[in-house]
Amino acid sequence: MKKHTIVALVQDRPGVLSRVVGLIRRRGFNIESLAVGHSETPGVSRMTIVVEWEDVEQVVKQLYRLIEVLKVSDVTHDPIVEREMALMKLHAPPAKRPEIVALTEVFDAKIVDVGANTMVIEMTGSPAKVQNFIDVIRPYGIKEMMRTGRIAMVRGARGHTAEEFVESANGHAERVPAMN
Amino acid sequence: MSEKRTGAQVMCEALIRNGVEVMFGIPGGAIMPFYHAMWEYRDKLRHVLCRHEQGAGHAAEGYARATGRLGVCIGTSGPGATNLVTPIADAMMDSVPLLAITGQVASHVLGKDAFQETDITGITMPITKHNYLVKRAEDLPYVFEEAIYIATTGRPGPVLIDVTKDAQQATIVPNWNIKLDLPGYKPNYRPNLKQVREAIKLILSAKKPLIIAGHGIIMSGAVEELRAFAERTRIPVITTLHGIGSFPEDHPLSIGMPGMHGWVHVNRAIQECDVLFNIGGRFDDRVTGKASTFAPNAKVIHVDIDPSEIGKNVKVTVPIVADARLALQAFLDELPPDREALAELHSHASDWMEHIREMQAKHQPKQQYINRANTENMSLPPHDVYAALSKALNSRGNYRVVTDVGQHQMWAAQLIDWYRPRTHITSGGAGTMGFAVPAALGVAIACPNETVWVICGDGGFQMTNQEMATIVQEGIKNIKIAVINNGYLGMVRQWQELFENKRYSGTPLSGPDFAKLAEAYYWKGITVEHTSQVEAAIEEAYETDGPVLIDFRVEREANVFPMVPQNKSISEMILESPHKS
Known part of the structure; x- marks a missing residue:
């Protein structure tokens, strides 16, 4: 099975996250990461879901069945910018700090807190780069770590916006009454 | 306000x-x-x-x-x-x-x-x-x-x-000035005409075309359009379980039900056809059998209002997301107006139909599937009940039938002649035993001037029969129940007989005296144990001004045939039990 990155725009209503996740859970797939936050349009949230799926097309269609889902794209094969952030608290006694500082510089990571025996590092970058940094830094002793999961955006002019939906919100579908 | x-x-x-x-x-x-x-x-x-x-x-x-x-x-x-x-x-x-x-x-x-x-x-x-x-x-x-x-x-x-x-x-103070705001919900009703033309091109070039009419025909009210389209193209029509009634079964183009308990000639026709036009059906696994072996020679045209149904189970050549009625109207508009252009299709369709009818003549005689040599010694084969019911229903007209889930449901689909939409009401997708009696209550209230027949097994009946009291309390008189009582959870027993060496684990089923139970609910109760009593009992049910239950104590181990074993190709049908009685 191949890993897929799905971007979804959803109405910001209670329960919508549960509906999206439930649809994936129903098929017994494990979600590798899921990031949700505000989009450019008020009232519309944007999700990036990374999951191993066989038939993504079918799942995308089923996501569209959810009333609050506005737009779904599988961007796995698109030219995309993908980013992830990780915060990690390292075991960092004074003697080890120069090495850690040097590594953070190489990876463009930031030291955001220094304690008596700890350092908190913020690392942002492509998921591969973040993973690479974690691998390198792990031998020093990671006491705590939190990754945000990836967020993704297609490069260039091609967009994935909610504008069209919000504009046409008042022109809901025609009713076609049944005959018999 | x-x-x-x-x-x-x-x-x-x-x-x-x-x-x-x-x-x-x-x-x-x-x-x-x-x-x-x-x-x-x-x-x-x-x-x-x-x-x-x-x-x-x-x-x-x-x-x-x-x-x-x-x-x-x-x-x-x-x-x-x-x-x-x-x-x-x-x-x-x-x-x-x-x-x-x-x-x-x-x-x-x-x-x-x-x-x-x-x-x-x-x-x-x-x-x-x-x-x-x-x-x-x-x-x-x-x-x-x-x-x-x-x-x-x-x-x-x-x-x-x-x-x-x-x-x-x-x-x-309620605000009734409501503007619906559903930006993510815009069902598409009108078909894409380019796709319709593409589909018609396929149909016109077909040698063995078939129409599958599903639930969507009935829900969208496309019965007239379906009939017009079938008649203009002369393509044979299959009706799925929920498509029953969307096309009259005495129509020369009607060939019957497909799938697990469909007719042999219908499933064979699917396997042979070159263009399969499914309107408003969802290629349920009870229709397709093993999906990868379904209709191997066919290019598939699929009309469904739900885009997530298209391509879900069967590969589709021409997908059309639309309301079935509007789609069929577009198909009628886009068909070439002159008969000349359809002549070739008509000629192929007529040969094809002849072939299907030959298969039908060989495989369909309905009583054959009782599969007992000595039916005369058998007190009440279930098929006799259905034959009498079909006759009574269609001679008197003005009926709705609600079936439950199991053997009796498949027999009803197979053995009663169906003509009109919404006359055959059943739990299809979920297969909910206990559906029929309460569903009939709703049907009877919706259709107070029609006779509502419940056909159910003794298993499903015992799940929800307390609604008989509701029916009396509401003063409903137009419900008649036929319990096809074989003392088993019959469909499971059939599978156990055919595939599990007759290990009847958890299937033998006792019950009360259903006629007495009916009397306790202030219904009329009738018990029937022999074929000779069937017609009189149905007659009595019709003549009684009030709800009636008939307990048809049928042969216990009758089976539903033909049958496609689960997850097998619809080409592999079982026509009789390997255990001869």
């Missing part, structure tokens, strides 16, 4: 505004304010008190399936709501427009395990088209409007509204 109303009154008025006339339910603590309010509206809003919420749900489904209108059921919080889960799931599988209204504990105790609290919106999320938890009375007008719109448009389905007790009790 700027008068003050309680939330509960708003709920009643919202239902009336949307044309609701009947509701099926059971009261309880958290829904009491709604019941208190509905008393004021009882002239416009009839409430039918059921004996179990599952019955209320199926009754609402029956009402919806018989009419195409919204069915409404009500339960209180907790167990009242969870008892609605089965009919909600059933309505989801069969695309039935159903509105379930449940009471919920007061908003300030939500999530605190209050008395009779269950998270019913959480529970029903995967089995509703959409659902709502309403905590403020102000939200009720638009939530009801939106919910009913969603339930009845596009591909219909169940919607649940869970209303907290305090929202029902709060007093507000």
